Amino acid sequence: xxxxxxxxxxxxxxxxxxxxxxxxxxxxxxxxxxxxxxxxxxxxxxxxxxxxxxxxxxxxxxxxxxxxxxxxxxxxxxxxxxxxxxxxxxxxxxxxxxxxxxxxxxxxxxxxxxxxxxxxxxxxxxxxxxxxxxxxxxxxxxxxxxxxxxxxxxxxxxxxxxxxxxxxxxxxxxxxxxxxxxxxxxxxxxxxxxxxxxxxxxxxxxxxxx
Numbered sequence: 580x581x582x583x584x585x586x587x588x589x590x591x592x593x594x595x596x597x598x599x600x601x602x603x604x605x606x607x608x609x610x611x612x613x614x615x616x617x618x619x620x621x622x623x624x625x626x627x628x629x630x631x632x633x634x635x636x637x638x639x640x641x642x643x644x645x646x647x648x649x650x651x652x653x654x655x656x657x658x659x660x661x662x663x664x665x666x667x668x669x670x671x672x673x674x675x676x677x678x679x680x681x682x683x684x685x686x687x688x689x690x691x692x693x694x695x696x697x698x699x700x701x702x703x704x705x706x707x708x709x710x711x712x713x714x715x716x717x718x719x720x721x722x723x724x725x726x727x728x729x730x731x732x733x734x735x736x737x738x739x740x741x742x743x744x745x746x747x748x749x750x751x752x753x754x755x756x757x758x759x760x761x762x763x764x765x766x767x768x769x770x771x772x773x774x775x776x777x778x779x780x781x782x783x784x785x786x787x788x789x
Contacts, residue, residue: 617779621658626652626654627782628778628784628785629650631647633649652779654784658782664754664755665754668754672742673743686717696720696723702719702771709768710771711771712732712774713733715740716744718752721733721744732751733750735752
């Protein structure tokens with residue numbers, strides 16, 4: 580259960596569309612939304628973003644991948660279970676195996692992250708701009724943005740990845756999901772908010788965006 584301010588309720592509900600919300604939130608002012616995560620009740624053939632009919636297209640060992648013909652979103656026929664996330668970063672979760680994965684696989688292609696920088700840079704020089712990267716992984720995008728004098732902050736809920744960003748790259752990492760009321764105080768303070776390779780992994784991407 581998470582505590583949210585009343586102002587967040589319309590944003591969450593409007594972003595869930597006809598797929599229905601399968602999550603649990605406790606909202607201030609006595610408003611409670613009781614919704615249980617359920618893979619069996621979710622209509623995966625309705626695109627998680629635009630609601631268009633999206634039949635299963637590819638089968639993998641992790642399940643079916645649905646491809647939306649309207650907005651091109653690719654997503655698995657699975658909803659992650661909600662879990663409690665504490666704001667403290669557990670440095671013990673940063674293992675040698677994780678470091679190896681981050682450096683040799685997840686962030687092996689610096690050209691990809693350079694391309695991300697160029698995309699953001701099209702909207703203006705990064706010098707002095709505030710950037711929030713949601714799901715920042717190993718922090719390479721933020722590190723490159725900081726080299727261009729941007730003021731950066733990242734959201735990473737995985738302890739190991741958050742520890743890697745914080746202790747290896749000295750990045751400002753927060754373990755509050757973007758839906759948490761923690762971010763209300765930051766509303767309107769960022770020049771750029773990025774989600775690289777994130778939307779296809781969240782349960783309700785439109786709600787995340789909104």
